[in-house]
Structure formats: C-alpha cells, structure tokens
Amino acid sequence: MPIPQRTLGSAGPTVGAVGYGAMSFARPYGQSDTDTDDTADDLIGRAVELGTTLIDTADVYGPSEEIIGKAVAGRRDQVVLATKFGIVAPPSADRPPVVDGTPSHVRRSIEKSLTALGTDHVDLYYQHRVDPDVPIEETVGAMAELVAEGKVRHLGLSEAAADTIRRAYAVHPIAAVQTEWSLWSRDIEDEVFPLCRELGIGIVPYSPLGRGMLTGKLTSRDALAENDYRRGMPRFARTAFDANLAAVETVRQVAHAHGAAPGQVALAWLLAKAPDVVPIPGTLHTSRLTENSAAADLTLTAQEIGRLDAIPVSGDRESVLGQNWSYGITPKHGTTPRR
Numbered sequence: 001m002p003i004p005q006r007t008l009g010s011a012g013p014t015v016g017a018v019g020y021g022a023m024s025f026a027r028p029y030g031q032s033d034t035d036t037d038d039t040a041d042d043l044i045g046r047a048v049e050l051g052t053t054l055i056d057t058a059d060v061y062g063p064s065e066e067i068i069g070k071a072v073a074g075r076r077d078q079v080v081l082a083t084k085f086g087i088v089a090p091p092s093a094d095r096p097p098v099v100d101g102t103p104s105h106v107r108r109s110i111e112k113s114l115t116a117l118g119t120d121h122v123d124l125y126y127q128h129r130v131d132p133d134v135p136i137e138e139t140v141g142a143m144a145e146l147v148a149e150g151k152v153r154h155l156g157l158s159e160a161a162a163d164t165i166r167r168a169y170a171v172h173p174i175a176a177v178q179t180e181w182s183l184w185s186r187d188i189e190d191e192v193f194p195l196c197r198e199l200g201i202g203i204v205p206y207s208p209l210g211r212g213m214l215t216g217k218l219t220s221r222d223a224l225a226e227n228d229y230r231r232g233m234p235r236f237a238r239t240a241f242d243a244n245l246a247a248v249e250t251v252r253q254v255a256h257a258h259g260a261a262p263g264q265v266a267l268a269w270l271l272a273k274a275p276d277v278v279p280i281p282g283t284l285h286t287s288r289l290t291e292n293s294a295a296a297d298l299t300l301t302a303q304e305i306g307r308l309d310a311i312p313v314s315g316d317r318e319s320v321l322g323q324n325w326s327y328g329i330t331p332k333h334g335t336t337p338r339r
Contacts, residue, residue, distance in 0.1 A: 002016065002049075002050060002051025003016050003017050003018060003050055003051040003052065003293050003294075003296040003297065004016075004017045004051075004296050004297075005017065005051070005053075006202075006275060006276055006277075006278055007202070007276060008124075008154075008175050008176045008201075008202030008204070008276055008278060009173075009174070009175050009176060009196075009199075009200050009201045009202040009276055010200030010201075011173060011175065011200070012124070012154050012175030012176055012201075012202050012276075013054075013080045013123055013124060013153065013154055013175065014080075015053045015054035015080045015278055016050070016051040016052045016053045016054060016278075016293070016296070017271060017278060017296040018052055018267060018271075018278065018279060018280075018281070018292055018293050018295055018296050019052060019053075019054030019055070019056055019204065019278050019279065019280040020043070020044075020047050020052050020054065020055050020056065020280060020281070020282070020283075020289065021056050021206055021280035021281060021282035022055060022056060022057040022061065022064045022067070022068050022282065023057070023058070023061050023064065023206075023282050024282040024283060024284045025040065025057075025061060025062060025063060025064040025067050025068075025284075026060075026061040026062035026063075026064055038284065038285060038286045039071075040067045040068065040070065040071040041070070041071045042286055043071070043283075043284070043286055043289060044068070044071040044072055044075070044079070045071075045075070046286045046289055046290065047079075047289060047293075048075055048078045048079065050289070050290065050293040051293070052289065052292075052293045053078065053079050053080050054079075054080045054082060054124075054204075054278055054280065055068060055072065055079050055080065055081055055082065056082040056083075056084075056124075056178075056204070056206075056280045057081075057082070057083050057084075057117075058083055058084035058085075058087070058126075058128055059083060059084065059085050059087075059109060059112060059113050059116070059128075060084075060087040060090065060128065065083060065113055065116035065117050066116045066117075068081075068117065069116055069117035069118040069119065070118065072117075072118075072119075073118055076119060080123045080124065081117065081119065081122055081123050081124070082122065082123060082124035082125070082126065082156070082204075083113050083117065083122055083124075083125065083126070084125075084126040084127070084128035084156075084158055084178075085105070085106065085109035085110070085113065085125070085126070085127065085128060086099050086100060086101055086105070086109070086127045086128040086129050086130075086131065087099055087128045087129055088100050091325060096325075097129065097325055099128075099129045099130070099131045099132070099324070100131060100134075101127060101130065101131030101133075101134040101136075101138075101139040101330070102131070102134055102138070102139075103138055103139070103141070103142035106139060106142040106143055106146070107142065107146075110122070110125065110146055110151055110152065114151065120150075120151070121150060121151055121152065121153060122151070122152050122153070123152075123153045123154060124152075124153065124154045124155075124156050124175060124176060125143060125146065125152040125154070125155055125156065126155075126156035126157060126158045126176075126178055127139055127140075127143070127156075127157050127158065127160075128158050128159075129158065129159055129324070129325060129328055130157070130159070130160050130161075130164055130324060130328030130329065130330055131328075131330060132324040132328065132329070132330060132331075133330075133331065134330060134331070135330050135331050135332060135333045135334070136160075136164050136167050136168045136171075136330040136333075137167060137168075137170075137171050137333040138333075139168075139330075140155065140168045140171040140172055140174075141171055141172075143155050143172065144171060144172035147172065154175035154176070155168075155172055155173070155174055155175060156174060156175055156176040156177065156178060156204070157174055157177050157178070158177070158178040158179065158206075159178070159179050159180075159325065159326050159327060159328055160177065160192075160327065160328055161191075161192070161327040161328060161329045162191040162192050162195045162327075163329065164328060164329055164330055165177060165192065165195055165196070165199070165201070166195060166199070167330075167333070169199050169201070174199070174201050175201065175202060176201060176202040176203065176204045176278075177192060177196055177201055177202070177203055177204070178203075178204040178205075178206055178280075179192065179203070179205065179206070179326075179327075180205065180206055180207045180317060180326075181203065181205035181206075181208065181270065181279075182205065182207060182208045182209065182210045182214060182266060182270070183210065183214060183251070183266055183269060183308055183311050183313075184210045184213070184214070184235065184244070184311070184313040184317070185207070185210075185313075185317045187317075187327075188203070188205075192327065193273075193274075197274065202276040202277070202278065203273075203274065203276065203277045203278070204277075204278050204279070204280055205270055205277065205278075205279045205280070206279075206280055208266060208267055208270055208279035208280070208281050209263050209266055209267070209281050210235075210244075210266065211230055211233070211235075211236075212230075213235075213244060213245070213248060214248060214251055214262060214263060214266040215261070215262055215263040215266075216248055216251065216252055216255075216261070216262035216263070218245075219245065221236060221238060221241045224236070232319065233315075233317070233318065233319065234315035234316040234317070234318075234319055235313065235314065235315040235316070235317060236315075237315060239314075239315075240314035240315035243312075243314040244313060244314050244315070247311050247312055247313065248262065250307055250308065250311050251265050251266060251308065251311070254300070254304050254307065254308065257304075258298060258300075260295075260298055261291055263281070263291065263292060263295070264291060264292070264294060264295040264298050265295075265298070265300070265308070266295075267279055267281065267292060267295035267296075267298075268295045268296075268298040268299070268300050269300060269305060269308050271295065271296065272299075272300055272305055
C-alpha cells in the first residue's frame with residue numbers, strides 16, 4: 001500500500017509523506033560509480049510504487065538532473081519534480097560559495113534545468129541559496145514570472161532566514177522551505193518553523209538522517225572515504241565524532257522498541273512535527289529507499305519524542321555558517337544588484 005500523502009503548505013503540491021533527495025548522484029560522500037546496487041530507473045520506479053512521489057534534485061548536483069530526467073521519462077505524471085538553482089560554485093576550503101539570484105540567472109537556470117530534466121515544467125522550483133547581493137523580491141519576482149508562463153508550478157526557498165521568507169512570500173506564495181532539519185539540526189525551530197506555520201508554508205528537511213549518522217550504520221570516522229566531504233564538517237571531526245556516535249544509542253533504543261531501524265525513527269520524529277513536513281532522505285539503494293519510506297507508518301509516543309528531543313549534538317552542522325550559506329538574508333528591496 002502506498003505511503004500516506006501530505007500537502008506542502010496551504011496551497012502546495014500533494015506528495016508522499018517521505019520524499020527522495022537525489023543529491024546522491026553527485027557522489028558527495030566519496031562513493032565510486034560502483035557504489036550502488038540499483039539504477040536510477042530502479043530507484044524512481046520503486047519510489048513511485050511506494051508513493052514516494054517528491055523527487056528532489058538541483059542543477060548543482062553534478063549529473064543528477066539528467067539522470068533523474070531519464071528515470072522519470074514515461075512516468076512524469078506520477079512524480080512531483082523539484083529542482084533548485086542559484087549556487088554557481090559551492091564553498092570550498094579556500095573560498096566562500098558563489099551564489100547568483102539575479103533575474104537573468106533565474107531565466108538561464110530554468111531553461112537549462114528543463115532541458116536536463118526532459119520536461120516542460122518543474123513542479124517545485126527552489127532558490128537553492130539566497131544571494132547576499134540581490135533583494136529577494138527581485139529573485140522571487142523573476143521566479144513568479146516562470147509560474148505565469150507555466151514553466152514552474154510552485155515556488156520554494158532553501159536555507160533562507162525568516163525575514164527573507166516573509167519578504168519573498170509578499171511577492172508570491174511560497175509552497176515550501178527546504179533546510180537541514182534532523183535530530184541534530186534544530187535551529188529551524190527558533191524562527192523559520194514558526195513563521196512557516198504562520199504563513200502556511202511546508203517544510204522539506206534535507207539531510208534528515210544526520211548525513212548518515214542517525215541510521216546507526218556509520219560506526220567509525222575512519223570508514224569515511226578520503227574524498228568524503230563529511231570529513232571537513234564539524235560534527236564529523238575526531239573531537240566530536242565519538243560523542244555524536246554515542247548519542248545515536250538513544251535512537252537505537254527507541255527503534256528497538258518498535259522493531260524499526262534507527263533511520264526510520266529519525267524520520268518519524270520529523271513527520272511528527274507537523275502535517276506538512278516532508279523529509280527527503282537520499283540513497284542509491286532501493287532497499288534503503290524502501291526502509292526510509294516505511295517511516296511514514298511509524299508512530300512515536302510523546303515520551304519517545306521527548307527522549308529524542310533531548311539528544312545532544314557536538315559541533316556545528318556547517319563550517320560556513322557565516323557566509324550567508326544558511327538562513328540567508330538579502331539587501332532591502334530597491335537596492336541595485338551588483339551583477
């Protein structure tokens with residue numbers, strides 16, 4: 001039986017309660033091309049069978065858009081296709097990220113994404129990161145034109161600050177906000193989550209499994225590939241890794257009580273937060289996709305949620321939080337873009 005459905009926000013698309021994040025096709029964790037037991041066609045086919053209909057990618061995820069485009073061909077009307085634009089270059093050790101939110105870039109990006117995805121429209125189009133030089137009103141204004149033209153159905157923002165979201169919403173309804181949210185990334189709950197409840201905006205948490213740690217399957221930092229970018233993240237530093245690994249024991253205990261996997265508990269915890277929260281765990285394996293989707297049928301008790309709420313975390317979630325990378329802000333409306 002397909003998993004339950006949820007509507008993102010007050011007027012967004014209706015999707016399966018657990019979505020699928022396609023960043024894995026960019027091999028961010030140092031996977032080799034053989035580190036998958038399934039093709040994208042297998043994965044998307046299984047997702048459709050399960051009712052995991054929200055398929056989320058981005059133009060910066062290497063070949064992901066092209067791969068997903070081929071996989072959804074022939075079943076396009078069975079999925080809600082989301083993609084993102086705006087990151088020209090992600091952050092690296094020697095430079096901050098490069099982000100472009102100019103109206104001209106919005107137009108160039110949607111055309112490239114539509115071509116890569118092999119479709120005439122995107123169901124949910126996000127600004128991936130907020131441009132610190134361009135007023136959000138100008139970016140969202142250009143995105144709204146795409147809606148009017150039928151190239152985009154719904155708009156979203158990723159990692160935007162509360163004030164940025166409110167200003168964007170004044171230009172055009174925002175269906176969903178995407179941000180990192182998990183048992184270990186709770187900062188959304190301070191301002192962004194309450195605002196989204198107020199405005200009727202859905203939440204799409206990425207990295208809902210703590211970048212793999214909350215599955216209980218990662219037991220040693222030494223198991224990370226040398227080119228795995230998690231090695232440079234504060235929570236995966238040697239000084240923090242063991243403490244965070246020990247905290248997973250609480251998740252294991254709750255999972256054991258339900259005969260479930262730890263990752264399913266982490267997802268069920270998110271699903272319990274609001275009826276329009278739709279996490280998008282990523283994987284290259286249909287077995288994991290099946291496991292993740294089953295979290296939609298797991299109900300946690302109030303006591304269990306309280307135990308999980310109290311789980312500690314050591315280290316920041318990102319090392320680039322001061323570069324407008326998370327909860328980004330933009331200049332006031334009327335400011336001339338620098339580009």
